[in-house]
Amino acid sequence: ETGVTQTPRHLVMGMTNKKSLKCEQHLGHNAMYWYKQSAKKPLELMFVYNFKEQTENNSVPSRFSPECPNSSHLFLHLHTLQPEDSALYLCASSQDPGALRPQHFGDGTRLSIL
Amino acid sequence: GESVGLHLPTLSVQEGDNSIINCAYSNSASDYFIWYKQESGKGPQFIIDIRSNMDKRQGQRVTVLLNKTVKHLSLQIAATQPGDSAVYFCAEIGNNAGNMLTFGGGTRLMVKP
Numbered sequence: 605e606t607g608v609t610q611t612p613r614h615l616v617m618g619m620t621n622k623k624s625l626k627c628e629q630h631l632g633h634n635a636m637y638w639y640k641q642s643a644k645k646p647l648e649l650m651f652v653y654n655f656k657e658q659t660e661n662n663s664v665p666s667r668f669s670p671e672c673p674n675s676s677h678l679f680l681h682l683h684t685l686q687p688e689d690s691a692l693y694l695c696a697s698s699q700d701p702g703a704l705r706p707q708h709f710g711d712g713t714r715l716s717i718l
Numbered sequence: 719g720e721s722v723g724l725h726l727p728t729l730s731v732q733e734g735d736n737s738i739i740n741c742a743y744s745n746s747a748s749d750y751f752i753w754y755k756q757e758s759g760k761g762p763q764f765i766i767d768i769r770s771n772m773d774k775r776q777g778q779r780v781t782v783l784l785n786k787t788v789k790h791l792s793l794q795i796a797a798t799q800p801g802d803s804a805v806y807f808c809a810e811i812g813n814n815a816g817n818m819l820t821f822g823g824g825t826r827l828m829v830k831p
Contacts, residue, residue: 606761647762647807647821660818694761704750704769704811707819709761 607631610695610710617685618718625680625713627695633708635701636678638670641712642691653678654701682715690717726805728826737795739825741808746789748810752819753782753793757804765793765806795827803829 608629617623629636638650652660653672667689669681678695692714696707731737743751749770754762768775768782768791775782781794791808805824812820 606763608761610761646823649818652818696761701818706752706764706767708764709754711759711761
């Protein structure tokens with residue numbers, strides 16, 4: 605148990621569907637992150653939220669829309685995705701982005717785009 | 719699993735032997751380094767960290783060594799067990815904007831019984 609829970613664990617969707625990924629952390633952290641891990645690239649940072657405010661958008665296409673209603677919950681809304689978006693999407697949390705402390709990861713959502 | 723993808727260096731060791739996994743980093747201003755372990759079907763799991771003002775840190779069966787002169791980080795696992803089989807990533811926080819973690823590509827450790 606890492607303290608970071610992601611749902612669903614697996615998701616298969618068509619390119620025209622709308623779905624959302626959910627992340628919840630029980631560690632009392634202030635920062636939350638979305639990463640993409642695909643078979644062909646190292647771990648890629650997508651978004652960073654600090655105290656519910658987005659502080660980093662790493663040139664992510666607008667078909668990915670994050671939402672952070674509070675410091676414990678993070679969503680990634682998906683719309684009109686492409687086959688190359690198939691990947692493992694990982695959520696992480698940390699004390700805050702600038703602190704020299706580790707990020708703690710969930711087990712990810714395996715996303716497959718048909 | 720994926721049949722085509724990122725080519726990961728692989729280290730194959732016998733159960734009971736010691737393992738050494740290496741990582742080179744490029745940012746000489748990096749302040750903080752972390753090793754993660756990722757097992758199949760799971761997210762990266764924190765193993766051990768080290769700050770730039772140290773050159774060695776020990777945990778339970780693991781030791782991290784930092785050589786800032788050559789910008790090299792290593793993870794030593796003592797008495798490697800089958801449960802240690804996983805992909806290991808190093809990550810660093812540099813003095814860049816936002817102090818974001820930068821991850822290496824990973825090394826796959828395979829433990830032979």
